[in-house]
Amino acid sequence: MKRGVRESIAVSAVLLAALFILPLLVIVPFRSELLTREPPMDETEGEPFVSGDLDSRTVLKVKNGDTVEEMDLGTYLVGVVRAEMPASFAEEALRAQAVAARTYTIYKLQTGGNHGSEADICTDSTCCQAYISEERARANWRKNANDYEKKVENAVTATDGETILYGGVPILAVFHSSSAGLTRAAGQVWLNDLPYLQAVDSPEEGDTIPNYYSRAEFTAAEFKEKMLAAFPEADFSGPVDRWLKNAVTDSAGSVETVEVGGVTVKGTQVRAALALRSACFEWEVQGEKLVFYVTGYGHGVGLSQYGANQMAADGADYKEILTHYYTGVTVEPYSFALPG
Structure with missing residues (x-):
C-alpha cells in the first residue's frame, strides 16, 4: 500500500517537473534570438540613390548651413524636389518640378550664382532652392x-x-505654390519682363488647397511701423482708412501698384513688408485695424505647383505642364558641366 503511494507520488513529481522543464528546453536555445531580434528592415530603405548619366556628370559644391558638401546634380535635385513639392502629388507634377528645379539650378550656375568660389548653390530657399x-x-x-x-x-x-530651353538656352525656371487662377508675368512682379514668363491660366482648385485663402490683421501702429520701414517717405498723418488706396490689379486680382501713405509702390513690395502669402490681396479697415484677405501663395510667376498637380490629374504629362506655364519653350536633354 505504502509502496503504491510512493510510486504514485514519484510519478506525479516527474510529470510536474516535465511541465516546467519542457518549455525551457524549447525556449532556451532560441532565447537570445527571441530577446534581441530587431524588427526586419525594409530592403529599399537606405539604398543609395544613383543619378542618371547626364545628371551624374555635374558635381556641385552645395552649401548647407555652415558646411559645403559635394554631390552630383541628380542627388541634389532629389533633395530639392523632396523639399519643394509635396511627394503626395501626381508623378507627372513631380517630374515637372524636377525639370524646373534642374533648369533653375543650371541657370544659376551659368549666370554666376551667389556664393563665389565657396559653393555653387545652397539649400536656403530665400537664396536658391x-x-x-x-x-x-x-x-x-x-x-x-x-x-x-x-x-x-x-x-x-x-x-x-x-x-527647359528658350532659344536653346536654359531659362530662369521660377515656380510658386499656387496662383489665383492666373499666373503673373515677370514684369508685373520684378523689374524686367521675360518672354517665357508670361501670364497664363492656372487650373488649381482653391477650395482643396491648404491655406489658399488666408487672413492677416495689423493694428494701425503695427501697419505704420512696417510701412515706414519699407517706405520711409510715406505720410501717415491722415485717418487710417486713407493710408492705403488706389490699388491697380491685374486680371487675376493681384495688386500691381497701390498708394501707401501717398507713395505709389508695387503690390509685391507691400506683400514683402507685411509678410503676406501673395500679392493677390484685398483689405478693409476695422476700427483701428487693417485686415488683409489673401489668395494663393507665392510670387505667382512661372510654374504653379498646385496648378501642375491639377493638370496632371486631368491627364497632362510633365512636358505639357511645363510648356503651358513657360511660354515658347522646349523641354530637351541638356548636357551641362561646371568649368574646371
Missing part, C-alpha cells in the same frame, strides 16, 4: 516614406538631364 535630406524627409513622411522617396527619385531619374 529649398533642400531636405532623405533622413529628415522620411521622418516627415512616416508610413509613406518608402513610396514617397521612390516617387521623388523616379521623377529625377526619369527626366535625366531634361531642361
